[in-house]
Amino acid sequence: MSARIKISVLxxxxxxxxxxxxxxxxxxxxxxxxxxxxxxxxxxxxTVDEVARFMNVEDSTVQLIDLRSNAEFMECTIxxxxxxxxxxxxxPDWEGYLNQSERRNIFYSNGDxxxxxxxxxxxxxxxxxxxxxxxxxxxxYKTVMLSEFEGDRITPRENALFENRYRARRxxxxxxxxxxxxxxxxxxxxxxxxxxxxxxxx
Amino acid sequence: xxxxxxxxxxxxxxxLTIAFLIGIGFGFALEQxxxxxxxxxxxxxxxxxxxVLKVFFTAAIVAxxxxxxxxxxxxxxxxxxxxxxxxxxxxxxxxIIMGAGFIMGGFCPGTGISAFSIGKIxxxxxxxxxxxxxxxxxxxxxxxxSLANAKYxxxxxxxxxxxxxxxxFTFLLILVAIxxxxxxxxxxxxxxxxxxxxxx
Numbered sequence: 001m002s003a004r005i006k007i008s009v010l011x012x013x014x015x016x017x018x019x020x021x022x023x024x025x026x027x028x029x030x031x032x033x034x035x036x037x038x039x040x041x042x043x044x045x046x047t048v049d050e051v052a053r054f055m056n057v058e059d060s061t062v063q064l065i066d067l068r069s070n071a072e073f074m075e076c077t078i079x080x081x082x083x084x085x086x087x088x089x090x091x092p093d094w095e096g097y098l099n100q101s102e103r104r105n106i107f108y109s110n111g112d113x114x115x116x117x118x119x120x121x122x123x124x125x126x127x128x129x130x131x132x133x134x135x136x137x138x139x140x141y142k143t144v145m146l147s148e149f150e151g152d153r154i155t156p157r158e159n160a161l162f163e164n165r166y167r168a169r170r171x172x173x174x175x176x177x178x179x180x181x182x183x184x185x186x187x188x189x190x191x192x193x194x195x196x197x198x199x200x201x202x
Numbered sequence: 203x204x205x206x207x208x209x210x211x212x213x214x215x216x217x218l219t220i221a222f223l224i225g226i227g228f229g230f231a232l233e234q235x236x237x238x239x240x241x242x243x244x245x246x247x248x249x250x251x252x253x254v255l256k257v258f259f260t261a262a263i264v265a266x267x268x269x270x271x272x273x274x275x276x277x278x279x280x281x282x283x284x285x286x287x288x289x290x291x292x293x294x295x296x297x298i299i300m301g302a303g304f305i306m307g308g309f310c311p312g313t314g315i316s317a318f319s320i321g322k323i324x325x326x327x328x329x330x331x332x333x334x335x336x337x338x339x340x341x342x343x344x345x346x347x348s349l350a351n352a353k354y355x356x357x358x359x360x361x362x363x364x365x366x367x368x369x370x371f372t373f374l375l376i377l378v379a380i381x382x383x384x385x386x387x388x389x390x391x392x393x394x395x396x397x398x399x400x401x402x
Contacts, residue, residue, distance in 0.1 A: 008380045014267055015373035021274050030276070092281040099279075126276075 030126035039123050045134040046106055048143045049161060052168035054106075055080055063097065067109040067118050068137075074183065078108070078140065079175040086114050089121060099127045108133035108140075144168050205282050229316055238317035240308025240324065241398055247305050249393035252386035259379045266372045285357035292350045307331070 031039070046054075054062045055078060064081035066073050073083040084094050086109070098105065105122075107115040107130065115132040122130050133140070144165045149158065178186075206212065206220070235257050236242045245251025272278035304310050307328045309317060314332065317325035343350070361371035 004383075008383075011263065011376050012373075012380065015263075015376035018267055018270050019367070019369040019373040021270065021369050095279075095281055 029124040031124050036120070036124055040120075044119065044123075044130065045132050047134050048140045049164060051078065051106060051108075051133050051140070052144050053164050055171065056164060056167045061103055063103045063105050064133075065097070065105055065107050065118075067107055067114050072110075074180060076172075076176040079171050081108075084118075086118055089118055098122050098130075099125075101128050104129045104131055106131045106133050108136050111136045111138055145172065205278065228312070229319065232313055232316040233320065237313040238320055238322065238325075240317070243310070243313060244305055244308050245395075245398070248395070249389040250395040250398065252390055255386050256383060259382060263372070263376050263379050266375065270369060270372060285359060287357050288355040289351060290353035290355060292352070295349065303332075 051064065053059075055064070058080070064078050066077050066081040066083045067086045067089075068083075069085050070083055073081075073085075077083070082097065084091075084097070088094070089098075107118045109115050109118075112132065112135060115136060119130050119132050135142075147165065149162050154162075232238065236253060237257070242251050242253055246254040269278055269280060269283070273280045300310070307314070307324075309325060309328050311332055314325050314328045318329055339346075359368070361368045364371065366374075
């Protein structure tokens, strides 16, 4: 058999293997069920008070991700969040946000369920730094927006806690009462520009 | 994990150094493959020497198969690899001009530089012509802008257009390459030109 035929057979064989491989293996689950269970058992949630503090100090190491629909997001959202509706989670456009090691991504939705599903998917894909906001928006309203201090004497700890909640409440109300057009402009400006390399030929 | 320059924040000088080293390798490979000889390059059009087809098609299938294997092993994220945007009319007109320039000049831009580096005078004039053309294009751009931007299709890939998976497309392209290599070697025998030296 001549060298040409050998190389041709080898190439065609390689092509045949490639025809059956998934195109983007980085989008398949990396973690085994045991590893995922281990991750699940570790604490991967933040309380709404912690999230309120991140928001108040504008913590740049945190990225809040609102998993609700775009309509719900435009109606009200925690300031600083980006909107990735759950069904859009695997859109390659979001990969730059999700698959990174610099910021902590905190997922939230109305309750816990959607955030936990998103957390399981991205953690299974092998992405790092994923967290959920415990209780979601329901808990946020209950604790941050509506809770009032009741009692005669306030301890310094409680004082700090309520101070934090009141500040978050003010920012939340202020940000969500701006007109939609301004909100959209702000969100567009926040969007990372898609990185592009210059292509070239020979 | 790649692509290195997008996923890792590497300093500009390192980025340029990597580009420089790849450029040296590319130039070396072009020169070693004999691409600094315009006889070899135009041989493709007359059929007596099909090295151009073999080299570039081999490069294409190696890159295609290699990038997909790297992606499979999680070493390269193909979502971040740049895909040239497709302007239908511009591609059509541009390819005619490029092909005509290629056969008349005996070089394509990269091989022109490769040939100039070993001191070929014809390559020098080819490059001056190329740069003049680029200058004229830039100066007349407002006039031909509507042509240049017409029928913009975005960064489409052939496999998406055909509706098949990239792996199947790679397999088909490898089969096409093998068929073309076979045809090319037959053409070389048929259109043999012993009077044309393969020497520089």
